[in-house]
Amino acid sequence: MIKHILVVEDDPLWLGVIERRLTKAGYTVDSARNGRLALQWLAAAPILPALVLTDLLMPEADGLDLCAGVRGNSHTAHLPIIIMSAIDGTDLRARAAEFGVFRYLTKPVPAGELLLTVDAAMASVS
Amino acid sequence: MNDLHPDTGATSPAPRILVVDNNGDNLTVLTGLLTDQHYRVQAWASGRAALADVVGDPPDLILLTDSIPDMDGHEVARRIKSDTDLPFIPIIQVTAGGDPADKIYSLDGGADDYLSKPLVSGELLARVRALLRLKAAQDALRSRHAELQRLHEQLRAGEAYRENLVQMITHDLRGPLTGLLGALELIEDGSLGPLTDEQADFVHQSLQNCQTLNDMVADLLAVYRLEAGRLELERRPLALRALADEACVQVEAAITGKKLRLENHIPTDFPRVIGDSGKLVRVLANLLNNAFKYTEQGTITLQVTVQPDNGAAHAGPDEAQPTLPGRQYAMVQVQDTGVGIPAETRTLIFRKFYRGEPSAPGSRMRGAGLGLYFARHMVEAHGGNIWVESASNGRPGSVFCFSLPLAEPYPGEEA
Numbered sequence: 001m002i003k004h005i006l007v008v009e010d011d012p013l014w015l016g017v018i019e020r021r022l023t024k025a026g027y028t029v030d031s032a033r034n035g036r037l038a039l040q041w042l043a044a045a046p047i048l049p050a051l052v053l054t055d056l057l058m059p060e061a062d063g064l065d066l067c068a069g070v071r072g073n074s075h076t077a078h079l080p081i082i083i084m085s086a087i088d089g090t091d092l093r094a095r096a097a098e099f100g101v102f103r104y105l106t107k108p109v110p111a112g113e114l115l116l117t118v119d120a121a122m123a124s125v126s
Numbered sequence: 127m128n129d130l131h132p133d134t135g136a137t138s139p140a141p142r143i144l145v146v147d148n149n150g151d152n153l154t155v156l157t158g159l160l161t162d163q164h165y166r167v168q169a170w171a172s173g174r175a176a177l178a179d180v181v182g183d184p185p186d187l188i189l190l191t192d193s194i195p196d197m198d199g200h201e202v203a204r205r206i207k208s209d210t211d212l213p214f215i216p217i218i219q220v221t222a223g224g225d226p227a228d229k230i231y232s233l234d235g236g237a238d239d240y241l242s243k244p245l246v247s248g249e250l251l252a253r254v255r256a257l258l259r260l261k262a263a264q265d266a267l268r269s270r271h272a273e274l275q276r277l278h279e280q281l282r283a284g285e286a287y288r289e290n291l292v293q294m295i296t297h298d299l300r301g302p303l304t305g306l307l308g309a310l311e312l313i314e315d316g317s318l319g320p321l322t323d324e325q326a327d328f329v330h331q332s333l334q335n336c337q338t339l340n341d342m343v344a345d346l347l348a349v350y351r352l353e354a355g356r357l358e359l360e361r362r363p364l365a366l367r368a369l370a371d372e373a374c375v376q377v378e379a380a381i382t383g384k385k386l387r388l389e390n391h392i393p394t395d396f397p398r399v400i401g402d403s404g405k406l407v408r409v410l411a412n413l414l415n416n417a418f419k420y421t422e423q424g425t426i427t428l429q430v431t432v433q434p435d436n437g438a439a440h441a442g443p444d445e446a447q448p449t450l451p452g453r454q455y456a457m458v459q460v461q462d463t464g465v466g467i468p469a470e471t472r473t474l475i476f477r478k479f480y481r482g483e484p485s486a487p488g489s490r491m492r493g494a495g496l497g498l499y500f501a502r503h504m505v506e507a508h509g510g511n512i513w514v515e516s517a518s519n520g521r522p523g524s525v526f527c528f529s530l531p532l533a534e535p536y537p538g539e540e541a
Binding site: 011012013014016017018020021024057086087088089090107108109110111 | 299300302304306307340358
């Protein structure tokens with residue numbers, strides 16, 4: 001199994017924490033600072049990651065734009081997506097659900113919950 | 127003319143009346159009669175001219191003859207009544223003879239009243255007054271309606287603005303807090319290298335403050351949703367012990383540094399309650415946090431019993447949720463050994479933004495005073511009640527009690 005994750009997050013501090021946690025748990029991590037850069041990265045990646053972990057509200061292209069881009073491309077449509085958002089609105093959850101996201105996590109996400117969710121998403125595709 | 131008018135009794139301009147008739151003599155007589163009564167009168171011998179005047183400056187009443195040369199009087203009435211932009215304008219149709227069919231035709235065509243020639247001035251003036259009273263009442267209703275509509279629009283706009291603002295504030299506060307909490311946790315658990323005792327202590331306290339801030343954001347958001355009627359409950363049978371365990375984990379960090387013990391005496395096999403798990407964990411966490419805040423040393427105890435009622439007698443008479451027939455309740459108690467609560471403030475503490483005196487002189491109070499307010503509303507939304515009592519047997523401290531409906535009858539306690 002490819003233990004490779006793309007993390008999309010515009011807050012460098014939280015991004016640094018996630019990278020550290022995931023790396024420590026044995027994952028390889030690549031990152032992008034917004035949805036547009038993430039889609040560019042996916043288009044150019046020689047090997048796709050096993051999972052996309054993304055924030056929702058980001059400049060340029062947000063997490064939902066990213067979901068639409070990932071699902072709209074036959075190469076990436078199968079990728080599990082985990083959302084981490086500071087906003088816990090039923091409308092946002094519903095829109096994320098339309099893209100078949102694996103889980104919608106509300107920030108702040110405790111380290112344990114983050115790793116458990118990532119492991120579960122990995123297990124779901126392997 | 128701004129005289130005090132006998133009909134309206136107001137200093138507003140005298141009612142404006144349009145008289146439409148093809149006969150010049152009739153016009154002169156009617157105009158004179160109405161002007162004598164201090165009405166403002168406009169005479170027209172043409173239906174089209176009268177219509178244009180009505181649209182340009184809607185009168186308060188129209189006296190309309192059915193035989194006008196350029197347009198049938200009935201047609202004039204019909205056009206005025208079908209123009210939805212116009213306010214209610216009473217129309218008295220003046221018919222030539224006493225033919226009942228003519229009267230019916232007039233009323234069905236839009237006239238509000240009719241008079242037959244020859245006119246009797248006393249009757250004419252009485253009908254004018256009656257219809258002007260009706261017109262005044264209609265105008266008042268119309269302006270009230272417009273005012274209500276304007277207020278409604280304003281409220282809707284304000285509500286949308288508030289929703290946006292709350293979302294933005296939540297996002298802007300939680301975003302940075304997420305990074306801070308994550309980074310402090312990394313440092314605290316040694317992932318970035320070993321810490322001295324002093325460093326560990328500072329990091330721990332920083333983490334605790336961040337957690338307090340985060341709880342406040344959560345409470346603010348929950349209270350906002352509650353008040354906006356946007357907080358939805360997901361009701362399902364729940365194991366109380368599991369809820370209490372989760373709440374204990376959430377608040378554990380807050381007791382380090384105090385000589386406090388947290389004891390959860392809720393049995394694992396206690397009958398299930400009906401409720402929303404996330405909301406009930408927050409209720410329990412809020413009550414535990416509250417107990418920690420006002421207790422320096424001793425024990426915080428969680429207990430539960432089955433009750434045949436929801437404790438409505440303990441809650442304020444106005445707010446109490448009634449016990450449902452045939453339903454049993456869990457009564458959860460959070461007991462502390464803290465400073466206690468004076469009898470006179472026991473109902474105040476569940477109000478929004480209420481904050482008590484700190485447990486030790488000079489110690490700093492945390493929180494926005496929303497925790498207990500949220501707990502009360504949540505418990506009530508679940509059909510339970512919440513109240514506070516003094517610890518019994520002369521012990522120090524308070525006991526916070528709240529009831530929740532049981533999912534199924536509990537055989538051991540059946541009446």
